[in-house]
Amino acid sequence: MRGHGRLPDLALRTYGGSVVAASDESFAAKEALIRPGRPEFRPRTFGAKGQVYDGWETRRRREPGHEWAVVRLGLPGVIRSVVIDTAWFTGNYPPFASVEACTADGYPAPDELTGWVEIVPRAALTGDTAHEFEVTDPRRFTHVRVNVFPDGGVARMRVHGEVVPDPRLLSGLTVDLAALENGARVVACSDEFYSSPENVLAPGLARNQAEGWETARRRDGGNDWLIVALAGPGTVAVAELDTTNLLYNAPGAAALRGIDGRSAALDDEHAWFTLLPETRLQPDTRHRFRLDDDRPLTHARIDIFPDGGLARLRLLGSLLS
């Protein structure tokens, strides 16, 4: 069994994050800070404002002070680490940075945010390096502010943590119990050769194959699978198995099972019950299946036969009250 990757990036643009304000972005736009993917660089590529960078880059400060950018998390939650990546910034990286966070109710404007607390104390940075800082504050945060001293460029900021949704927006409703934004996460997966299984829980539709989960071609006669810890104990009424963008590598079939992890161990094969028996799938298709089972579950396991992947897995249902 392979690892299931790291905690999700709560700030990621494709998870709904937004860089809502910055003190300056003269050389390169603040929005790049939370862009998915590794930063790119083409040497000797100059625009009207200077060398082009895939990151946030401020002007050279000529007066005292420092620069900052505020990010609204797409997925509010408990932050476990922050990555400040100065990739490609060598003669223009900030020598120091710190990170603050705050919690806001509703939809404040950036200048209405209050109650900032330091979650990463001022630390020295080096150029062209991804610096990871552990965060120990256990509170739920909705926004972060990165400060750079005195100025410079940061390619990416990643804010890894555990999603903590607002329970008022889930209880009593039919919701996707397998959605990352509702607190679901992948806890185990057979293979993540081409792209991460976490992608099947992401918001919205996958725009291409890489935005879904894709396994290697399987040659051992077995099959690929993943296990999702749901948003909470609940019942599932509709399963959506989306093979969009998988044209020549969609699984031939899939099966879905559930387990109530409150009373059984995940490795107890007999405690898993079938929600959807092995069912034929078509390539590039959003399949929706009405399930006929009201047993509560905390985890779901999808088996795909023999390999391939999925663009999305949606499990519409309700949390136990």
Ligand SMILES: NC(=O)NC(NC(N)=O)C(=O)[O-]
């Ligand atoms: N975008 C830039 O041109 N930045 C800087 N210069 C180079 N060459 O990268 C700088 O900070 O002066």
